[in-house]
Amino acid sequence: MRFGRKSVMHVALTLALLAALFAMAGHAALSERGRGGRAGLVARLGLTDLCVFTEARYTRHPVMADRASAFQDHPLSFEHFPSGSLMGPPPHLRAQAGDE
């Protein structure tokens, strides 16, 4: 039986894209991209955080942030840095606040 041209092309395209999906998974599993260097620096300098948002103390070092971070300067001084809305508060701060 001879298959139609369109269906064969579509099946081939789908298989190629599926192969790409598996290739991505393989690529991800094998990639390192300097992770060893970063881990070494963290251990040597005793770093606690990733340097993702450098706007404010509590976005640069969320692990080290205290419970009043968003209200640093005044009880009504609400969170106003954009990255504060991209990241949730650290869970250990919420847990401690709940205990009290």
Added chain:
Amino acid sequence: MSAIDRQMNILEFTLSSLLRRKGRNAALLVVYTIVVAMLASVMFFTRALRDEASHVLQGAPEIVVQRTIAGRHELVPPGYAGAVSRIRGVREVRPRLWGYYFDPAVGANYTVIVPTGIVPEGSENIREGEVTVGSALSRARKAYVGDVFPFRTHDGRSLNLRIAALLPQETELVSADLVLMSAADFGRLFGFAPGMATDLEVRARNPRELATIATKITEALPDARPIIRAEVARTYDALFDWRGAFMSTALMGALLAFVIFAWDRASGLSAEEKREIGILKAVGWETSDVLGMKMLEGAVVSLTAFLLGTALAYLHVFFMDSSLFLAALKGWSVLYPSFTLTPAVDAYELVTLFFMSVVPYTAAAAVPSWRAAIADPDTVMREE
């Protein structure tokens, strides 16, 4: 005719039918692919950041002890290190000197650290009068090895330090804004009283006792706040949870608009499509064949969009440094690392995305066709 032949024939017919409405379906495929690519990008990006945090921050201090007064960080006085080291199970206590420095020239905050190097093979040995800076900072300040980096000290004097080295670019995700300097220069810059430290790094004899030691620290020093390493990992797990992230919320609007668009496309049959179903029934197609054909039509569009969108997202996040997210991620930051993340793919999240994107559209395409397929062909063909 074998089952494969039959399915291939139905697929051929389905593709021809899709190609008859080329413009409409191409537009749908493009929008569908973009929506999937955006969702998958958020998924890959947050997954990679969480993965990075859990791998890279494994070497973070076991316990960091801060002191807080009136809800603010306070410097740790010299006696605290002794009090902590007397707690049973504590192996080593080391005062850490670090802080933030605002540079008005570029409007950026730097993290200034004095390397203490509990790990002996530390290569960040900084001499007095010299600094080592992060690559992003160097780019923003246009300051390179050999240049003089001017600081303004706490009492208004200027402190000129020479850049001895740059931290490797591959470490930017943890070091973009770092300035490493000697303890003497740090003292001059910030005017710490002798013996005062920003916080304490504590190592335990048995890492399983960290929580117990943390409790003992709070008992011995009530104004101390210990942060254990497990909390570091939990913080980053929660921080970049893509389901709860702001980006997903922002994308939700686009997603809902797309759902309405797709539902309208998939569920409303045009007169032409109804006539087509009527003709197929009249020439002998079973209801199940028509239904299968229509579901296949939905699956062709949605599966292609899913696969294409996922591949585009992977390229975007891991080969184009998430350039579309940069505006949101930068916020008001002046210094930001280049997001060259280590690729990470989570099968569970991919399967979730598959079920969210492929299944609803395929199902939505089948319902109205089923209604048309069970009706009398003559009635369906006459309907306008």
